[in-house]
Amino acid sequence: MTLGSALSSALSGLAANTRAVDVLSGNLANALTEGFAPREITLAATRDSRGVQVTGVVRQVDQGLLSDRRLADSARAASEVQAGFARAVENAVGTPDAPNSLTGRLAAFEVALETAANRPEDTNRLAAVLSAAQGLTTGINDAAADIARLRTAADRDIATAVQALNAGLKDVAALNAQITKGQSRGHDITALEDQRQRAIDALSLIVPLRQLPRGDTSVALVTTGGGMLLDGRAVSLTFEPAPLVTPHMTYEGGHLSGIAIDGTEVTIAADRGPLQGGRLGALFDIRDRAAVEANAKLDALARDLVERFQEPGLDATRAPNAPGFLTDAGTAFAAENEPGIANRIAVTRLVDPAQGGALFRIRDGLGAPLAGPPGSGALLGALSRALTQSSSLPSGLLGGGTRSVADHAATLISSLSLERVATEERQSFATGQAAEFRAQELATGVDSDAELQRLLLVEQAFGANARMIQTIDDMLDTLLRI
Template identity: 30%
Template sequence: MSLSSIIGAAGSALTASQTRIAVANLNVANADDLTYTRKTVTSAVSTTTQTLSDATILRVADSFLSKTVLKTAAAAGGDAVTDTYMQSYDAALGSTASGDDVSSLMTAFATSLSALSSSPDATTKAQLVSDASSLVQGIKSLSGEVQSLRTQANTQIETTVGTINQSLKSLASLNDQIATVSAQGGDATALEDQRDAALTTLSGLMGVSSFVTADNQLRVYTTGGDALLGTTAATLSYTASSTLGAGATYPGSIAGITLNGKDITASQTTGELGALVTLRDQTLPAQQDQLDALASTLIGQVNAVTNAGSAVPAPNSLTSAGTVSATDALSATGTLRVAVTDASGKAVGVQDLDLSSYATVGDLVTALNGVSGLSASIGSDGKLTIAATNSANGVALADDGAGISARFGFNNLLTGSGASDIGVSAKLTSDPSGLPTAALSTTTTLAVGGLALASGDSTIADKLSGLLTTSVSFAATGSQAAKTTSLASYASSFVSGAATMIAAAATQSTNSTAASDAATSRLQNLTAVNIDEELANLTQYQSQYEANAQLISIAKDLFDTLVSMVS
């Protein structure tokens, strides 16, 4: 081997050692950076010149583990969001320990109903109205919290979409920087580390698939196959509604998340974005549906009983819960008994009306005005009022199944149609003594002077007492299958089902986070810097550097000697 070859080989090795020393120092300096991957140096030998070619810096990586990290990051990101929302929902549910959950409030209401049946007096009526108010307030508040969480999720969707767009722009910028540095023959590995970290962040926000092209350009797609990052970054768009109500749904009144104009909402099932969409459109609406089923059934069942009865003494007037028109079709059959009673419950006036004779509400009003001691009218507010003309008397109704009182809601205990608007009659809240507990006599012998309403009559109170334990039909809603069960049992299963769902969300988040951490650890074990190993490498590289430097020095001395011999 010639001296020039020796000097060339040693110089090349010297340069390679310098690069290795620099890279080892860089590894040590970034040992605490979890996004940094260990760098190595490779050199190729030229067979023609017998010298080392330029050193190449490479990243230690594993494509399989990297994809696993992205997949588990998406699952962990989504599950963490779900768990956070479920914890908030758990706080709103209340607890059996404090007695403020729906099931406990239903139990308290049932206890009051039982006490009313045993002794329908002023005290038990007041307690019943109080417990009914607590129950409906608990249902209504929980419904409000469900919609509040939906609104919060909806707002967070908009924020997350903005963050995703920023991540995509960052990835596009890193792609450009990597292309520029690579074209100039520079080291792009640090930029590749940043790109991998940004991709992992994006994966936690929404599920993605990705690959790197032959020219080292990252390409990213949604799980549905839509391009997020090509030669440029795509843009997602979403504008959140200010407040969501129970009737707000997607698709419908809630706008879709669009990608370059295409609605991709339905395909978002993973990552934070997917979890937020699922919470807003499925999980929380399912809870609302169950609350609505409970509330509407409770309202219907309770009011059906109270409207079949009357307070003792009977109230001076009865007013419809909703608005009516004189032209509304009546479409009723059977007999409606109307009685005007005095303070002791004796009939002052009694008349049985054949409902099949009246085609409209106006016809019924006319007939009611024909009852002695009674007046009926539809006010300017659209409410139908039936009143005793003597302020000392009262009015009571009874029918043989036509449900006239229930149709107009004259004796409603509860108001509203679902969980979001359920309430207790304002009239009964201000005066619980007006709670119907007795039933107007329907015997054919009832005449003026006869006892129409007995003060000790608990007919309606008895029916109310058994109401919450009587089986009724519920349609399938949320996680609840269609079933025939009692109101109390449905409330209990709702609470237990919600508790199970909340616990499952916490467990799932713990498990997916552990899986994500494990995948990240496995990748880091492969790619992270081992300081002891790098320090050992530094010692070796420095020795190699010194040996090659000494070789060059010896070759130079030999060359100088040869030159002096020639001259």
């Protein structure tokens, strides 16, 4: 080996060691950086085998673990949305221990009727009946309004998620192009690959994705439901949110928007279709199932209340087909109008002095033109018994069987509590699973001890190459002195 070739080999070694130090120090500096993958330098002999050259810097990523972690993150995001909705619905109706809960308001109404029946001549007790009835109907109205707001918010959040998905897919497509171009020019593309991984991580929270490698260092993205979202170019998703979602509005009825991929409508559901799962699937499940079912349960209870006071023979003074003590927005209730009755249930204005009515009609009958005997409490007793009589709900969402109003309300609250507990259990499992995959991923990340050991080896190699250069320099000096 000539001195020139030896010097060339030593210089190539110094250059490779310098690059290795850059990579190792970068690994240590980014040990806690989210989405950073450890780098490893790859070396090869030069063409004449008399030196070493850097052939590239490779990211060390376990693609299988990364895919599993993304799916777990997607399931966690979905469970968080569903659990949050279940808690909000339960709070809207109220738990039995809360004074303003549905059962609390119903109990106050029952007590007010019983108390007034014992002293029907007491105007204050009649006023208490009116106040308790209005409190009950207002509570049902407010709970229904809260559910409607949650459903409207879910529809609005779907639009936000679709916008984020479109923007994220465009970002990944742009990064694909930059990575491919950088690779062809021999540039270090690892930072761009980190950025692409973080972008795909964010998209996987919206809808569960799988990453497919392509031969030019780009990637394709396909959902677990089989929808191709990115392969060369990003698809375009469209969705039209509704300004307000009311109980009668459904996707099946054409009142609410679905999602179209490149102009083609796709199936939407939490458990089927190309966009199933993830936060997007959970939002569709809330809008099209969970909120609809919660509203239907509340409607069934409201309908039962109205029909109990609308029974023929309960109030002899009430005209045929006239509304009872509780009304459908002031009119008699018809079975075909059940959807949304929880939003419309109200106390008849005939007993409300603020609306031109009179309190004595609570005692003497809705059709009474004048006050009757003040000591007659027969109608008050009948109204009280109407609440405690067993009847079955026309809707099957709260189960079969005949119950009093209080038992129907308890069944409603129990069903909502069970749904909340079930969603929280799913959230706990999904959160634990996602945390475990995250921990495994971190374990395969930057190992500070191993990186420091490599630095020591690089230092030794650097010293050896420097010593060779020094030796060559000494030999050249000796030759020049001869």
